[in-house]
Amino acid sequence: MDFGVVTFLTDYGPAPVELGRAVEERGFGALMLTEHTHIPTSRESPWPGGPELPARYSHTYDPFVALAAIAATTDRIALGTAVSLVAQHDPIVLAKAVASLDRIAGGRVELGIGPGWNAEEMANHGVDPARRTARMLEHVEAMKAIWTHDEAEYHGTFVDFDPIWSWPKPTRLPPVLIGGGGPTVLDRVLSHGDGWIPLRVPVSGLDEFGGRVAELQRRAADAGRGHLPVTVYGASPKPQALESYAAAGVDRVLFELTDPGPAETDAVLRELDELAELLP
Structure with a gap:
């Protein structure tokens, strides 16, 4: 099982290059960044984590800009999003980015995606929250067409363009990792994904979760897909929990860094040091 880090990279926390180097130097295999384009001041959409939305949600770097800086100053770690809200992007522009x-990055990018939860944020982008998942999947299809064809075109419900030229092409087809844990998420992983990122799977629920992982791999084999990697976002750092994740069929865990608050960069580096002690 591999070990990586996921974080809300904020303007008051460690600088992108500093964090990327620290993650790589400590031996982790991946650094994934969250995304919100912005946060509307309206709080009509309840935050799934509780009554008060933390400040970090409205202070995040653009993940693709930050990851470019990190890519230029690291050599080994996988870099990606966990997750990008691709339905809120123009797919032609995002495909190029x-x-x-x-x-x-020399082929180290993984695109974790999710439909999002903040209806007001989606509305500011002209996205109907009721159709966000369908739009997300069309955007993935359109981007894959751009990545793999010299003259790409796509004609769907939400995305429609005649043949276009768009370079550069990626060094490889970036793996698309589908976020979420709902009842139909495995369908999306199998139809549009190259892997699955479930969110904060509790240790108490790992028996049930292991059954879903087995179902995913069984269905993938039946479809001729081969093994589809599973990455758990926000894994518990306790050694016994890590053993349980591995037993459940998890391929990689992402430790979510604690939001240190302003001017506490050293706290993040200390946390990385502590997490690095768990690496094999």
């Missing part, structure tokens, strides 16, 4: 990042 991801391909450009992958070229800079």
Whole structure:
């Protein structure tokens, strides 16, 4: 099982290059960044984590800009999003950004995606919350067409363009990792994904979760897909929990860094040191 880090990279926390180097130097295999384009001041959409939305949600760097800086100053770690809200992006523009990042990173980019939860944020982008998942999947299809064809075109419900030229192409087809844990998420992983990122799977629920992982791999084999990697976002750092994740069929865990608050960069580096002690 591999070990990586996921974080809300904020303007008051460690600088992107500093964090990327620290993650790589300590031996982790991946650094994944969250995404919110912005946060509307309205709080009509309840935050799934509780009554008060933490400040970090409105202070995040653009993940693709930050990852480009990190890519240019690291050599080994996988770099990606966990998750990008791709339905809120123009797919032609995002396809070029991801391909450009992958070229800079030398083929180390993974695109974790999710439909999002903040209806007001979606509305500011002209996205109907009721159709966000369908739009997300079309955007993935359109981006894959751009990445793999010299003259790409796509005609769907939400995305429609005649043949276009768009370079650079990525060094490889960036793996698309589908986020979420709902009842139909495995369908999306199998139809549009190259892996699955479930969110904060509790240790108490790992028996049930292991059954879902087995179902995913069984269905993938039946479809001729081969093994589809599973990455758990926000894994518990307790050694016994890590053993349980591995037994459940998890391929990689992402430790979510604690939000230190302003001017506490050293606290993040200390946390990385502590997490690095868990690496094999």
